[in-house]
Amino acid sequence: MNKLFKKYEEKLPLKVINDIKENMPKNISEAKLKRILEKTVIEYNKMLVEPGESVGIISAESIGEPGTQMTLNTFHFAGVAEMNVTMGLPRIIEILDGRKTIKTPMMEIYLTKPYNQGKNIKRIALSIKETKLNEIVSEFVINIAESKIEIIFDEVKMKNIGIEYPVIQKNIKTSFKELALSKKGNAIILKLNEKEKEINQLFKIKEKIKDIYIQGVKSVTHILPIKKGSEFLIVTAGTNLKKVLELDFVDKTRTISNNLFEITNVLGIEAARQAIINEVFKVIQNQGLNVDIRHLMLVADTMCATGSIKGVTRYGVVKEKSSVLAKASFETPLKHIFNASLVGEVDHLNSVVENVMLNQPVPVGTGLPGLITKVKRD
DSSP states (O other): OHHHHHHTTTTSOHHHHHHHHHHSOTTOOHHHHHHHHHHHHHHHHHHSOOTTOOHHHHHHHHHHHHHTTOOOOEEEOTTOTTOEEEOHHHHHHHHHTTOSSOSSOEEEEEBOTTGGGTTTHHHHHHHHSOEEGGGGEEEEEEETTTTEEEEEEOHHHHHHHTOOHHHHHHHHHHHOTTSEEEEETTEEEEEOOGGGOOHHHHHHHHHHHHTOEEESOTTOOEEEEEEETTEEEEEEESOOHHHHHTSTTBOTTTOEESOHHHHHHHHOHHHHHHHHHHHHHHHHHHTTOOOOHHHHHHHHHHHHTTSSOOOSSTTTHHHHOSOHHHHHHHSOHHHHHHHHHHHTOOOOOOSHHHHHHTTOOOSSGGGSSOOOOOOOOO
16 A cells, blocks of 8 residues: 555645545555545646646635625633634734734643643643732832831732742842832832932832732733633733743643744744734634635745745835836835836836736736747748
């Protein structure tokens, strides 16, 4: 059997061969397997793109047509008021425009065993979330007469998060070196020095103290442990992929962010290309629509071809085009034509758009080859 598969490795892609291996019956005869492989080769050759086929236009139509049927919705996580996920058309536009700032940045953090079976899942989730001082304080008491701020802590919350007083004291001291700091029971007392004995100064410091970072991954504002299939994972609002991948209990091979530029910085442009395909495909599937993944692959290739993510906008992919007329056909035509005339730019009319503008045969399909014949003269 393996010898037979080896013969067809040059005729078929490895993925197709692996799919046949996975789905073929156990006791199949060699003759039947050969017939299956032969038919697969015929079907595969029929599916190949013909030279000169306008794959870009076909992809644009195939994504654009279902795109008009998409809803402008936002998916909301039940139980966590602040956790929303941009879905539908707004998310597609966000991805294809290559926007650096996205509406709802989030991560799906997969865990290693035994944590992915639910062990200490709540404690692990809370250790990932960015904790600020205000979240573990039950009361602030301001003593104007003695220029003191007394911070009374909620020890139950501290225990749930797994944080100790020395860590809190260290973080306060790092942010406010000029304050005298002492601990009394479940409270930390801050005293202003002689020079800063102003009432408004006390209140300013109190507000600043609330935002002191205590522990967790910065930028991860909310966490939600969920069960997907047979395992637990953590969904977050806010992303910091680099720091999350450094954690011991995180499955580094599957954890992903929905921020394409963060993926590029941490994992490289190839990972970002795959993320574009996955994210767009996920949105289309959630809408109950069907688009061949190869159309999305073509768009992702175009966006990532230069080694960095370029949106399908006049500042991204269109800007990279060599043709003046192609650039002018998209947006701001006069600007492109003026700039080209100033430097004496030449358009060789090699692509589709510029030839359509000039009412000439388009260099695709049968218009691709140029036929040269000798004309008989009388």
